[in-house]
Amino acid sequence: MRWAYAYLALLLVVAVLAPWLATNSESAPIPFRAETTALTGPRYAPPGTLAPDGRRHYLGTDRLGRDTAAGLVAGTRVAVLVGAGSLVLALLIGVPLGAVAGFFGDGGMHLPRAGLIALMLGALVGSAYFWGSLVGLAEGPVHWLTFWVCSVGVVAAVSWLLLRAVGRWVTSLRKPVGVPVDRLVVLLIELVSSIPGLVILIAVLSLVRVPSLWLVVLIIGLIGWTSIARFLRAELLRIRELPYIAAARITGVGEWRLLWRHALPNAVGPLVVVAAFFVGSSILAEAMLSFLGVGVPADQVTWGSMLQQSRARPEAWWLAVFPGLLLTLTVLACNRLRREG
Template sequence: YESVVFAPIPYSATTPDIRNIYKGPFDAQKTESWRYRHWLGTDGLGHDLAASLLAGARVAILVGVVSMSIATVIGLLFGALAGYFGDDGFRISRGRLVLNGAGLLAGWFYAFQVRGYVLSEAIQHRGLGVELMKSLVLFAGIMALANGLVYFTKKIKWLKKRVGLPLDLLIMRAIEVVNSIPGLLLLLALVAVMPKSSILYVMVIIGLIRWQSIARFLRAELLRIRNLNYIEAGRALGYSHRRILFGHALPNAIGPVLITVAFGMASAVLLESALSFLGIGIGAEGMTWGRLLAGARHHPSAWWLALFPGGAIFITVTALNLLGEALSEE
């Protein structure tokens, strides 16, 4: 913002007040007037707790929304493939299968392994977005080239033959592998190898380990929907799989996914708070509810440092869970 007129809280989350350190809401405070009173108290550096709670709310909402957006995209993709095609509905030519497999390996190697040093340097100098986009464009270009070469395989009989892929089996086994590892343990392991503490990494990692439930719910719904009359009618009319899946099946199967997303956002807020409480994942400059809650350990008598951040976490998680329950009852 450019300017604020009579802000309800005249402090920022990083503004120290050395005259009021570890002051509770009901303690005597050294302020010019009631306007500058710390209504929820201060921490060990004199930071206003109310301002810190608002800053932490922004982080919590950002983590919940962005991480579950990533998880939703991944879950929708895998769940749709597993539920709609099953184990025998997806067929692909051997040439396309071989070239796409080679393209994936080559794209990963040249876009991320060869450029690994460039990406690491970009992380240190805040240029990750541009370099990551270059890697993604390179990866997409290699995959496009691999699919373009499929045209030349049509002249070879063995490569032209179409084979079935058990997508349902492969995706469900992948889900079981990810589910077999405790989420918090996997998150701690991945965050530990990150070259720099950043909220961006936390959001991406949470999204990468929280897509399984979305995929499973969508798969179960599509297994029911794909045999309904209007889907059979679409096939009889010669509609493509893409049109049937994205135009008819997926819109009618999205309900359970919204329920899972609401519960997933609550889980993401808890995971981020746990990481912040342990002092990992988020940069030292970030203000989060978990970090505020951890400050109560250094001064056990400062009850407000445990009550208000803990209450904020409890209210947010409860509200998201109630939202999920309300969606499930509709």
């Protein structure tokens, strides 16, 4: 069945066209904005109710008089943003770690001692510089992460250049050292996976003074990369033993080129399956947080926040049926892609 592809494509189109689909204009398909409140207008109005100015609420209103149809469009945009944004971040972390761990194992990667020392110095000195000088300038988690990565990267690069220059006269710095990269990556995966993701989300978001949707995307991506890395590692453990990899290695193809040009492309197909499941889980996690009132700004209309309002007013069935139906179809569509993959 191809309904899953059509449904997800429709969600993407609605998310892109959301500013034009729901706006305070009589010519718009939905003549209301999701954030527009009408405390003097119909609240908890059933579908089809007319507003005082003659515009119709096709799917009813919530407790603040906001249009339900406009809220569904805004929630669709939030769902697509959370699913796509967290997936990109998880792929940026999980693909390199999983690919290197699965292809090289514990003895296949060798780095010069100068490089290892530079990485350790970069992590130590860069983190110390960040905590001592830059942490006060960070306005949020995104700035915090950016400043820390830049600090570690700059110190590691400078250390590597200096050690490489010194290594011309010190022979021991040029000797390669085997890196147990597979063991390190598996240890990191187990460390991140040992704490339930929902607990981390609620704990971190409860400490934030100003809720932000981007923070939700960041945290979901940072804790969700483990499934991608674990799957890709297992897939490359199988691919690296295939005959064509051994034949390419005999012809003199470099290990890194062999990984990125020959082994990794054959793992992209199965990786799409895991990515589809991750998108559905991310959207469900965001809806759960919105339902609990954690992490998402109070004025942000999402599917989860609409479901939370239906809990306070059970007779307003439209606030539960319509967002619940969209959430269910979205997760089922992602799982359908997983089964077809």
